[in-house]
Amino acid sequence: MLAENLTAIFEKLSWVLVGMSLLGNIFVIKKKVIGQWLWAIANVGWVSYDLWIGAYSQAFLFFVYLLLCIWGIYAWTRDEQKQKNQE
Numbered sequence: 001m002l003a004e005n006l007t008a009i010f011e012k013l014s015w016v017l018v019g020m021s022l023l024g025n026i027f028v029i030k031k032k033v034i035g036q037w038l039w040a041i042a043n044v045g046w047v048s049y050d051l052w053i054g055a056y057s058q059a060f061l062f063f064v065y066l067l068l069c070i071w072g073i074y075a076w077t078r079d080e081q082k083q084k085n086q087e
Contacts, residue, residue: 010049017045033076040069 020042027035043066050059 006052010052013045014049017042017049020045033073033080036069036072036076040066040073043069 024035024038043062046062047059
């Protein structure tokens with residue numbers, strides 16, 4: 001029973017993650033760091049979801065995406081700070 005309820009919750013959550021991923025992409029296109037943050041949060045959800053359904057290779061992929069988001073957040077934030085210091 002619990003497993004069925006969690007599966008239903010994860011299935012609904014997956015649509016929230018889809019929305020967050022797409023919204024993150026829109027912000028990245030506009031060169032806004034919030035897009036990287038949205039992707040990072042969504043990727044945590046995707047890793048959890050994929051582990052739950054047993055899609056281990058996809059969970060690994062989204063974990064790597066999460067690491068890339070962290071790198072992107074760091075790089076973009078650092079670049080923004082450099083630009084502010086030059087002004």
